[in-house]
Amino acid sequence: MKFAIALFSAAHAPSSRRALLFAQAALAGGHEIVRLFFYQDGVYSAANSIVAPQDEQDIARQWREFVSQHQLDGVVCIAAALRRGVLNAEEATRYQRSAVNLEAPWALSGLGQLHDAAQAADRLICFGGP
Amino acid sequence: MSKSLLVISRQAPWSGPSAREALDIVLAGGAFDLPIGLLFMDDGVFQLAPGQDAKAVQQKDLSANLQALGLFGIDDVFACSHSLTERGLTPPASAQPMDSAAISQLIDRYDQVITL
Numbered sequence: 001m002k003f004a005i006a007l008f009s010a011a012h013a014p015s016s017r018r019a020l021l022f023a024q025a026a027l028a029g030g031h032e033i034v035r036l037f038f039y040q041d042g043v044y045s046a047a048n049s050i051v052a053p054q055d056e057q058d059i060a061r062q063w064r065e066f067v068s069q070h071q072l073d074g075v076v077c078i079a080a081a082l083r084r085g086v087l088n089a090e091e092a093t094r095y096q097r098s099a100v101n102l103e104a105p106w107a108l109s110g111l112g113q114l115h116d117a118a119q120a121a122d123r124l125i126c127f128g129g130p
Numbered sequence: 131m132s133k134s135l136l137v138i139s140r141q142a143p144w145s146g147p148s149a150r151e152a153l154d155i156v157l158a159g160g161a162f163d164l165p166i167g168l169l170f171m172d173d174g175v176f177q178l179a180p181g182q183d184a185k186a187v188q189q190k191d192l193s194a195n196l197q198a199l200g201l202f203g204i205d206d207v208f209a210c211s212h213s214l215t216e217r218g219l220t221p222p223a224s225a226q227p228m229d230s231a232a233i234s235q236l237i238d239r240y241d242q243v244i245t246l
Contacts, residue, residue, distance in 0.1 A: 006244065008246065022168070039151065039155075040147070040148065040151055040246065080151065080153065081149075083147060094233055111154055111155055111158035112156070112158055112161075112162060114155065114158070115155075115158060115159050116162055117164055118133060118135060119132060119133055119164070119244055122134075123242075124242040124244070126243075126245070128245075128246070
């Protein structure tokens with residue numbers, strides 16, 4: 001089955017970890033992930049500026065490694081990211097900000113990518129809240 | 131044929147960017163001519179309240195964006211009647227009131243659902 005996965009919560013929310021576990025299980029079960037789309041506070045789950053305590057899970061890093069390892073299409077909503085200060089090098093330059101906290105494998109793009117993924121997938125699975 | 135999407139908007143317009151971000155999904159879908167429905171539920175029905183003064187809480191007014199729904203071809207706009215009653219709001223002209231039985235049918239009718 002083809003899944004599109006949307007995440008609306010930050011890396012410290014249990015729902016971000018649940019989304020990651022779901023995504024891992026989907027691939028392990030032989031399914032396809034057409035796209036991951038991070039929206040609202042989900043953009044924080046893609047930020048590389050998070051410093052997790054050593055005895056806690058670094059979910060943002062795990063997301064990054066998961067997306068890279070499986071060469072998934074990982075999209076972070078650009079409007080939601082800008083509003084929350086999650087910027088890649090290009091946007092940091094554009095808006096003259098000193099911090100860059102988003103990098104490959106993540107791409108910044110618009111909400112059309114969410115609709116496109118939902119159209120291409122058999123199921124759209126959303127994760128948010130606590 | 132395009133898959134249909136129901137967006138359920140559950141946050142008040144003053145409670146953060148959620149109301150706007152739910153609406154943005156709807157408008158983006160409308161721009162792509164996708165079959166999109168919008169249901170206001172729980173505190174989300176406050177977005178439909180008349181006489182809002184967003185400036186008083188230093189916010190941008192969302193109602194203008196709601197007016198744009200028609201221009202984007204979004205005609206399927208609903209409001210949970212229970213949520214309206216609970217908050218002392220009368221059903222607005224811009225949204226069809228729905229009771230819980232109708233809402234469960236509505237959710238069933240759409241291929242996909244996003245709740246914010």
